[in-house]
Structure formats: structure tokens, C-alpha cells
Amino acid sequence: ALACACRRDRAGTCTVPLLLPASRPARTAGAPAQSQALAITHGPYIQAPSGSSITIVWTTNRPCASRVEYALSPEGPFASAVEVRHGLLEANTTLHRVRLGGLKPGTTYHYRVVSREIVSYEHLKVVWGANVASPTASFTTLDTARAAFSFLVLNDRHENVAGLLKALRRADWSGVDIVFYNGDMLHFVDSEEQIMRSVVDPSMQVFAARIPFVFVRGNHETRGGFCRRLLDYFPTESGQYYYTLDHGPVRFIVMDAGEDKIDSDPELHGLSDFASYVEAQTQWLKSQIAQDRWRQAPFRVALVHLPPGRTADARMVRRKYVMDNWVPLLNSGGLDLLLCGHLHRYAHTPPQKESNDFHIVQGGTDTTIRVDAAASLLTVTTVTDSGEMRGRITIPRRQRPAATAPAER
Ligand SMILES: [Fe+2]
Structure with a gap:
């Protein structure tokens, strides 16, 4: 006899024979190892x-x-x-x-x-x-022909597994095709065990065997002795932490602003060159927003962990870089929505002159952002882990076509 262990959320009876004899059934993923048997x-x-x-x-x-x-x-x-x-x-x-x-x-x-x-x-x-x-x-699989879909965004959980599980369990999963973890899900990256405990295992308990999560790197995930291995666990099609994704009416652009501090800061140990890294992404972003596929998408949504901004602290250079370099390009590219984290509180910045020509929604440490994307409207609903509403905004599809070329700076 062959053992067959089906996922509980699948309807019907699984008739697929596994390769295991009944004496050694497949273990439920995420359960603790009980013996030295292969698992x-x-x-x-x-x-x-x-x-x-x-x-x-x-x-x-x-x-x-x-x-x-x-x-x-x-x-x-x-x-x-x-x-x-x-x-x-x-x-x-x-x-x-x-x-x-x-x-x-x-x-x-x-x-x-x-x-x-x-x-x-x-x-x-x-x-x-x-x-x-x-x-x-x-x-x-994803599909640009899909008329409507939803996605969730969580960020800055900083290894708070109980909070993450609470959020995932109470989330509205109807129509959700992608989950984005928008940075700082880990406080630093020291080991495989830590990546599994903080991100993978709680995700597996709720959705990750059937719905993909997209891991957007935050500044904390550039820290720790194991941080250079992160893409081994969260691989991307581009092999980079920046890339585009298309699904339904949305073209997503994921970018990585790296560490929030200047490379010469003692806390970075002389082991980073984020200045060159973000500059390479600026050039890449220019090429992206010139593409027909970008301009023709009904909606354009960007995810970057660090929100654009300026601080008095001269060491904290990266948010200013995002403000001065990426925001103007995203403006000329007709971005609809930028999703950020990092500051540990919910905030909504509507489009404003001389700055962002798009909505910015910044998630907190205890928020789940749900975006419902339809042919002519994005609806962005943010709730806390306790179910308290933080905000709901609607973003209609723009009538004017996106600019065809970035403004020269
Ligand atoms: Fe952060």
C-alpha cells in the first residue's frame, strides 16, 4: 500500500500515489522532525x-x-x-x-x-x-489576461512570528494571487534556521505551498553573516533583488534601496557598496519606464522597502537618494502606487506637486495591506493585525498615457 497525504485545502480525494511505502509516510511540512529518518x-x-x-x-x-x-x-x-x-x-x-x-x-x-x-x-x-x-x-501561474486579482503586502515584522501568523490567519484571502513581504521581515540574517522560523514556516502554515510570496529585501536583510545567502532561499527570475512582475492589470516593479546608511558608516564594516548598487538600479529603472510594456500596463505599482524622504542625519543617505533619483523617474513613468515600509507606522501620502506624482502607502509593523486590482481601479485597504481599519484609498486608472521618456536631470 502507498501512503498519500493530501493538503487539507484541496477539494476531493487525491489519487496520486507517492513513492513512499506506508511505513514511511510523507511528513507534514513544518512539523518538527521526530526521528533521524529522511524528511x-x-x-x-x-x-x-x-x-x-x-x-x-x-x-x-x-x-x-x-x-x-x-x-x-x-x-x-x-x-x-x-x-x-x-x-x-x-x-x-x-x-x-x-x-x-x-x-x-x-x-x-x-x-x-x-x-x-x-x-x-x-x-x-x-x-x-x-x-x-x-x-x-x-x-x-501569473497571467496578464486576468481581469482582476488581489495581493497582500506585509513588512517590518522583524521576526515577530506570532504577529505574522495572526495577520496571515485573519487576512482576507479571496482572490489573492501574490503576497509581498516588503522588507525587514528579519532583523538580520544569521542562519537558514532563522530564515525558516521567521518567514518560511509561518507562511507555509497559511499559504506558501500554493500562493507565492515575493521577498522584497529591506535594509535589515543586508545585515548578518548569512545575508549573502538570502537569494538562495528567495530566488528571483532575474537573479537580482530588483525586477518586474506582470499579473492581471498590474505591472509590478520591485527595487532594493539597500542599507539606509552611507557605505562609510562604521556599522557597515566597510563591507558594502550600495552607492554603486542603487545607481545601477537608477539606470535600470530608466530603461524599464521606456518600455512599451511598462507604458501600456493599466496600472504600475512599485515596491521599495525604504520610503523616499529626507532626514537631518547626514549618515542616512539612502531615503534621500530614492527621493532625488527614483521618484522623478517613477513620476515621469506614470507610477500609480508606491508601497514602502521601514518607518514602522502606517502612512498614506497622496500625490503632491514637486514631489511624488503617485500615491505612497507605507505599511506598519502590524498592518496587512490588501490591494484589489481591477481593470479600472486599484483599491488599497490597510488593516491591523487586530482588524482595525487604518485606511482605504481608491486609485482610478489614469486617463492620460504615461510619459514616453524620463525627464533628463
Ligand atoms: Fe527597515
């Missing part, structure tokens, strides 16, 4: 969504080689995908990432992950161990 320890969770691809990430307690099996129907037939780099299948690792390409937009796929233990890996001999597989879950 999936975190995930699988959905990352890097697009109209034609998605990446699935998980960890195991022992080194494995892994694959993802996926199909249009829970009954199959299943295709199998592995990750290949430089001619080698990813193997002998406990962190598994498999990108599925060639997918159809707006299409639901059923998937499970399978890892096979590598007991030893020597020059002339590889000893294989047991298999472990996840329950079957499903995800849906």
Missing part, C-alpha cells in the same frame, strides 16, 4: 512567479538529489523537473530549488517534490538512500 524539513514553498515559470524551494534533513513532479491534473500524467547547473544536476545538498519553465499563463498545476537521499558521495561510488515526497499541492 522534508521546510516547505516546499512557491517562489519567483511569472506567466511561464515558477520555482519551488524546500529543505531536507539529509543531503539529497531532488526533483519536482508536476501535472495539469492531480491524476497526472506528471512531468519531472530537476535543477541543472553547469551540466550537473543539483545534488548532495539539503536546500533544494527547482525552477519549472515552459508553463502556460493563468494555469493551475499540481505538484509534489521528491528528494532521494545520498548516503555517501565518493569519487567512484554514490550510495543512494530512501525517497521522501511532499503532499501534492497546486499553484497557478
